[in-house]
Amino acid sequence: MNDKTAIEAHNLTVSYNRRPVLWNVDFELPAGQVIGIIGPNGSGKTTLLKAIMDLVKKSSGYVKLFEQDLEEVRERISYVPQRESVDWDFPASVMDVVLMGRYRKNKLLKRLSKADRDLAAEALEKVNMLEYSNRQISQLSGGQQQRVFIARSLAQGADLYIMDEPFVGVDAATEEAIMLLMQEMKKEGKTVVVVHHDLQTAKLYFDWIVLLNTRLVASGPKDQIFNEALLQEAYGGKLNVLSKVGELIKEKDFPVREK
Amino acid sequence: MDGFWIILSGTLIAISCGLLGAYLVLRKMAMVGDAISHAVLPGIVLAYLFSGSRETIPMLIGAAVLGVLTTVLIELFYKQARLQIDASIGITFTWLFAIGIILISVFAGQVDLDQDCVLYGEIAYVPLDLWFTASGINLGPRTVWIAATLLLLILTFIYFGRRGLFITTFNEEYAKALGLNVAFWHYALMGSVSLTTVVSFESVGAILVVAFLIVPPATAYLITTSLKPMLWLTAFFGFLSSLGGYFLAVWINGSIAGAMATVAGIFFLCVWIFSLIKQKQASIPFRA
Numbered sequence: 001m002n003d004k005t006a007i008e009a010h011n012l013t014v015s016y017n018r019r020p021v022l023w024n025v026d027f028e029l030p031a032g033q034v035i036g037i038i039g040p041n042g043s044g045k046t047t048l049l050k051a052i053m054d055l056v057k058k059s060s061g062y063v064k065l066f067e068q069d070l071e072e073v074r075e076r077i078s079y080v081p082q083r084e085s086v087d088w089d090f091p092a093s094v095m096d097v098v099l100m101g102r103y104r105k106n107k108l109l110k111r112l113s114k115a116d117r118d119l120a121a122e123a124l125e126k127v128n129m130l131e132y133s134n135r136q137i138s139q140l141s142g143g144q145q146q147r148v149f150i151a152r153s154l155a156q157g158a159d160l161y162i163m164d165e166p167f168v169g170v171d172a173a174t175e176e177a178i179m180l181l182m183q184e185m186k187k188e189g190k191t192v193v194v195v196h197h198d199l200q201t202a203k204l205y206f207d208w209i210v211l212l213n214t215r216l217v218a219s220g221p222k223d224q225i226f227n228e229a230l231l232q233e234a235y236g237g238k239l240n241v242l243s244k245v246g247e248l249i250k251e252k253d254f255p256v257r258e259k
Numbered sequence: 260m261d262g263f264w265i266i267l268s269g270t271l272i273a274i275s276c277g278l279l280g281a282y283l284v285l286r287k288m289a290m291v292g293d294a295i296s297h298a299v300l301p302g303i304v305l306a307y308l309f310s311g312s313r314e315t316i317p318m319l320i321g322a323a324v325l326g327v328l329t330t331v332l333i334e335l336f337y338k339q340a341r342l343q344i345d346a347s348i349g350i351t352f353t354w355l356f357a358i359g360i361i362l363i364s365v366f367a368g369q370v371d372l373d374q375d376c377v378l379y380g381e382i383a384y385v386p387l388d389l390w391f392t393a394s395g396i397n398l399g400p401r402t403v404w405i406a407a408t409l410l411l412l413i414l415t416f417i418y419f420g421r422r423g424l425f426i427t428t429f430n431e432e433y434a435k436a437l438g439l440n441v442a443f444w445h446y447a448l449m450g451s452v453s454l455t456t457v458v459s460f461e462s463v464g465a466i467l468v469v470a471f472l473i474v475p476p477a478t479a480y481l482i483t484t485s486l487k488p489m490l491w492l493t494a495f496f497g498f499l500s501s502l503g504g505y506f507l508a509v510w511i512n513g514s515i516a517g518a519m520a521t522v523a524g525i526f527f528l529c530v531w532i533f534s535l536i537k538q539k540q541a542s543i544p545f546r547a
């Protein structure tokens with residue numbers, strides 16, 4: 001596997017009720033990196049992920065994944081929806097949910113194999129949730145629910161992981177664990193694309209950053225992206241955020257976490 | 260013996276309805292069954308006008324077509340017009356029901372139709388409609404055979420479709436991202452609900468069908484933590500409601516369908532109170 005480009009979007013426009021929420025977005029994201037998609041609320045981050053996964057209609061443009069159409073590489077792509085997008089009171093156990101990562105179109109009617117179960121257990125182990133296998137999902141904390149979603153995605157055994165706001169509503173320990181896991185995945189040659197809206201941590205977590213505000217503001221290695229002009233363009237008009245941006249730029253050295 | 264046939268047909272239908280209803284409840288579409296029960300009216304009237312008879316089969320077909328159309332319209336208003344799901348259910352069935360009423364009033368001269376007696380059956384009459392072989396052997400009530408066949412179909416569907424139904428009910432977007440055909444699973448479920456509703460009306464009447472679709476699964480939902488036990492308990496509550504309802508009806512000498520629906524509701528209430536008490540108990544250690 002020596003793909004150079006994980007995701008290429010070309011002239012991508014998506015509208016809801018004729019109002020564009022993504023406008024002419026164009027970028028190429030390198031494979032094998034941890035990539036952050038950053039932008040204020042309502043800037044179209046979720047919509048971008050859905051457009052990539054073909055979950056919303058594109059008004060124009062196209063997306064290529066590993067230089068192919070989604071349908072041809074679906075096995076290699078895994079999507080982690082926003083945690084709030086499902087009903088966590090659903091009568092299902094942690095294992096039930098993680099096993100979904102092993103469902104495939106052409107063997108949906110067949111039993112899952114021992115290998116499928118092992119992969120699911122392994123994925124739970126990676127997020128430190130194996131001991132919760134039989135727990136009903138409604139009894140989990142926000143951070144644990146997020147780990148279950150990530151485990152389900154890991155169980156797919158994909159090469160590209162696309163995660164929507166995995167850091168929202170999780171405890172500090174989970175945030176740390178997810179961050180370390182992303183680094184681990186990178187070492188294994190995986191590509192991780194993460195929607196995130198906290199600028200403070202963005203520079204720590206990601207190698208490559210996409211700044212989005214309906215239009216593409218910038219896409220590049222993080223050192224090129226963290227300059228005032230670009231951040232203001234992405235977050236412009238949001239006063240409280242703007243002041244934060246100022247502080248962020250002033251802090252020349254970001255505190256690096258000790259391992 | 261009559262009592263046995265009534266309880267048996269009630270149970271068979273309660274299980275078919277309840278198992279499908281469990282998925283409707285989890286999809287927050289519990290009222291779809293109610294919607295279908297009203298929306299099939301124009302289908303029945305049209306079938307009557309075209310076939311010119313009160314044969315059951317054309318009317319069932321007319322009703323089934325409208326049942327499927329109902330679910331398609333609901334989905335259309337929900338997805339395309341982006342109405343809330345309860346609003347799209349409400350619009351669809353009141354509108355179709357109204358068309359049915361207009362058809363009846365316009366063709367009043369030709370339509371000797373009373374929807375209550377044509378398609379909307381009465382469970383008390385189950386033992387009266389017997390099936391005989393050509394040589395005259397009594398096979399038992401027709402309804403029991405129909406209900407058993409229906410249940411077999413539904414069980415087959417739910418057994419083989421359990422993964423597809425589970426994933427599309429819990430997280431449709433993820434299912435789509437995996438490349439699964441979510442529209443297929445949606446319409447397979449809605450088609451089954453339509454079929455079950457229409458067939459069951461003819462046997463046991465409308466209230467009972469709607470009650471069986473919602474109440475036993477809602478009861479089971481209160482006290483289960485995963486889907487499989489929820490389905491088993493749904494079936495169990497369906498059976499208890501039929502059994503208890505029959506004896507209640509005999510005791511008070513009242514409507515059997517009404518009594519079965521009432522008993523289902525009483526079970527719901529008891530289980531709800533039970534689960535409240537359990538929750539209280541579970542939270543005491545934390546308060547201390």
Ligand SMILES: Nc1ncnc2c1ncn2[C@@H]1O[C@H](COP(=O)(O)OP(=O)(O)O)[C@@H](O)[C@H]1O
Pocket residue numbers: 016017021039040041042043044045046047048
């Ligand atoms: N299904 C939808 N129908 C109509 N508008 C939507 C829908 N989903 C999102 N939007 C709107 O599109 C814009 C972008 O939303 P989203 O992609 O969720 O932004 P983000 O994830 O960056 O917060 C928002 O203004 C939101 O209100």
Ligand SMILES: [Mg+2]
Pocket residue numbers: 045046047082165
């Ligand atoms: Mg979002």
